Amino acid sequence: MTIKEMEKETAFDSALSQLEKACEILQVGGDVLKVLREPQKITLASILVQLDNGSTEVFQGYRVQHNNARGPYKGGIRFHPRVDLDEVKALSFWMSIKTAVLDVPYGGAKGGVTVDPKKLSQKELERLSRGFVRQFYSVIGPDQDIPAPDVYTNSQVMAWMSDEYSTIAGKKEPAAFTGKPIEIGGSIDRDTSTSQGGVYVLEEVIKHRFKSRKKPLTVAIYGIGNVGGGAAEILHYANNDFKVVALADSKNAVYNPHGFDVPFLLAQKHEEGTIAGFKGAKEITHEELLTLGVDILIPAALENTITAENADGVQAKLILEMANGPVTPEAEKILLKNGTLIVPDILVNAGGVTVSYFEWSQNKSGFYWDSEEVQAKLAKKMKTAYKNVLEISKTYKTDLRTAAYILAVSKIVKAQGQLGV
Ligand code: GLU
Secondary structure, three states: OOHHHHHHHHHHHHHHHHHHHHHHHHOOOHHHHHHHHOOOEEEEEEEEEEOOOOOEEEEEEEEEEEEOOOOOEEEEEEEEOOOOHHHHHHHHHHHHHHHHHOOOOOOEEEEEEEOOHHHOOHHHHHHHHHHHHHHHHHHOEOOOEEEEEOOOOOHHHHHHHHHHHHHHHOOOOHHHOOOOOHHHOOOOOOOOHHHHHHHHHHHHHHHHHOOOOOOOEEEEEEOOOHHHHHHHHHHHOOOOOEEEEEEEOOOOEEEOOOOOOHHHHHHHHHHHOOOOOOOOOEEEOHHHHHOOOOOEEEEOOOOOOEOOOOHHHOOOOEEEOOOOOOEOHHHHHHHHHOOOEEEOHHHHOOHHHHHHHHHHHHHHHOOOOOHHHHHHHHHHHHHHHHHHHHHHHHHOOOOHHHHHHHHHHHHHHHHHHHOOO
C-alpha cells in the first residue's frame, strides 16, 4: 500500500468511524450503518479531449452520489491528478453530512476528474469541462444532482458546464450548477462564502467560549488559497478583534508578532508568487507555525496537517478547521486530552454549499438577492448550525465533531425512514 493509499484510507475510515460512533450514541441499528456507509450510485466515464496539438487524451471521470434522502444530490467537481474513486467516495460522504448539519435540503455527492489542470490550455480545459457534462448528463440536473466548484475548478468551469448542459437540454437550466459567474446566474458572495461562513462560526464560538480573552485574538493560518486567504482578509478587517500573526503557503511560512497587513501580503503573493521576504516578516518553518503560542490556529490547506507527531506541540486553544480533514483521529485524541477546542470541518467550511443553496433558490425563483440579504441569511444559517451542534455536545457530553455527526445522522436517518427505507 502506498502512503497516498494509507492517507486516503485514514480519511475515509476516520469518517466512517465517526459515523459509527454517532450511530452508537443514537442507538440506531446496523441497517442504518449499512445504508450510510455505501454511496447510492457511482458513475464512471472516460472523457475524451482533443488537445491543441490535434492528439486525443482520455481522462477518467467520476460522479459519486452518496445519499439523497433529504433532497437532490449536491457537491463539487474536483480536477486533480490524485483524484480517484476512493477519494471521491469519501468526499461525497462528507457532503451528505455537511448539508444535514447546515439543514440545507440536499443530499451529498462529489465528482472528479483525474487530471492536472495546470498542464491544460484554457481551450483544453473548456473541452474537458464540456466533455464531463456530456458523459454525466443523465445523472445530473437541477432536481437530481447539482455540481459546484471544488479544488482546481472555478466559476469559469461552471460557466462552460452550465452552457453545455443547457445546450443538450435545449433550454436554459441555470439551477443545474452552482458557483457560476454572477452574469449568468451566480449568487453574489458565493466566491467568499466558505471563508465568511467559517468566520461567522468563529464569532459565535468566541462569544460562548472566549468571552473573557483579551482582544485582539492572535491567529495563525496554514494555507492561503481561496479559503485560507479569504479568511485572513476577513479577519484582518474585523474591527481589531483579530491579529493575523502567521501565514503559510505551500512553500513558505512567515511570522510577525505585531500582525500582518494581510491585503498587502496577498498582493505580493499574487504579483511575485511568494510570501517570503515580506516587510517585517520572520521566516519560520511550517511546523513552527502549527505550534506557535497563538489563540487560534486555522488549518486551511490539505488533509492530515495536524498529526500524532505534532499535536502535542499545538499551543492554540482553538482550532478552526477550514480544510477538510486537517486533524488526524490520533491527533484529535491528543488535542482533546490537552483541552484544545476543535471546531470541525463539516460545520466550519459548509458556507460554500450553503450559498450554493441560495444560488439554486435564486435560479429557481428568478429573483436575485443583494449582498446584504445573502450575508444575513448565511450568518443565520452558520450560527444556528453552530448553536445546534453546541447544544447536542452538551446533551451528549461529547466533542463538537461527534455532536455534528449526531445531528446529521439523525436527520438523514429520519428522512430515510420517512421514505420507507
Ligand atoms: N466544493 C464545496 C464543498 O466541498 C462546495 C460544494 C457545493 O457548493 O455544492 O463544500
